[in-house]
Amino acid sequence: MQLTVSGLPVFIYTGGQSFAPAQPVVVLLHGAAHDHSVWNFQARHLARHGFSVLAPDLPGHGRSGGAPLASIEALADWLATLLDAAGVRRAAIAGHSMGSLVALQAAAQFPDRITQLILLGSVAPMPVAAPLLSAAHDDRAVAHAMINQWSYTFASQLGASAVPGISLMGLNRRLMERQGDSVLAIDLGACNAYENGLAAAAAVRCPTLLLCADRDQMTPRRAVKPLHEALAGVADGARMISIPRAGHAMLAEAPDAVGNAIRSFLTRR
Incomplete structure (x- = not known):
């Protein structure tokens, strides 16, 4: 699906x-130097369980202008x-890594529009190592080699994959x-410079999952x-779930576990 947002095409x-x-x-919401495709498994899972899914390419990423x-x-x-x-008044929002900071800030800034918040691979603040920023x-x-080494478990680095025949590190x-030359540097700079994370977390009131x-x-x-503690104002406290046998690239390394955890949280009463 393609929309026009602020005069620019968004896929x-x-x-x-x-x-x-x-x-x-x-x-x-995807993370730094990624696009919607990191969410493919979870997007299909949720779409087939009664949810309308919006997995955008952020501006300047993927097929968005x-x-x-x-x-x-x-x-x-x-x-x-x-x-x-998109004609949407209220929505649940899930973000991975950089996308989690965007989701967190949006939940604090637009509390009447965010019904539930899911933060994956998130910390606040989210400092980026100087060698990675420089690279x-x-x-x-x-920089890509550093990210792959730090994002995937040893098993994935040896070739293990939830999808037979797919090299997760090669795909990443x-x-x-495929992203533009400056995209990764801009994204990592945004993460590194974001100082409002804990204050935003303190302002969140919707049900939240880490x-x-x-x-x-x-x-x-x-x-x-620190982020978990800052979310103290969330009703019943922010829930935290551990995804086993996965690294920062949990969307790819544990697609079923992540999808099931998100759907269970969104449908709980």
């Missing part, structure tokens, strides 16, 4: 089903505009290579504690 994957705004809507937005706050504003363009500016191939490297991969090297579970 949105809907999980293989026609978008129906009258159904419960869930927005899926424009330049990448340079701050998390700007991306949260853009998300509200996207909902307007993102000066040598993308080196090619996905990052999904933490037990072998995540980029946003390890021990580093999630």
Whole structure:
């Protein structure tokens, strides 16, 4: 599906089903130098279980036009505009890594529009290692290698995959290579500069789920504690679920576990 948002084309994957705004809507936000395709498994799963899915390519990513937005706050504003363009008043929102910061900021900034919040591979603040920031500016191939090494478990690095015949690291490297030259550097810079995460978390009031991969090297579970504690105002407290045998790339390494956890949270009463 393609929409025009702020005068620019935005590509949105809907999980293989026609978008129906009258159904419960869930927005899926990708991370740095990625696009909607990282959510393919979960988008199809949710679309076949009664949800209308919006998995957009963020501005300047994938098949969406424009330049990448340079701050998390700007991306949260853009998300509200996207909902307007899709004719959606209220939606659940899930974000992975950089996308989780956008989701967090949007939930705090637009509390009447976000019904449920799901943060995957998220910490606040989300500092980016200086060597990775430097490589993102000066040598993308080196940056991609760093990201792959830190995002995937040892088993995946040896070739294990939830989908037989697919190299997860090769797929991720090619996905990052397809983005524009400056996309990764801009995205990582936005994550590194975002200082409002804990204040935003303190303002969140909708039901919230934290999904933490037990072998995540980029946003390890021990580093999630400040964010979890800052979400104290959420009714019944923010729930935290560990995804076993997965790293930061949990969407690819544990697609079923992630999809089931999201659907269970969205449908709980």
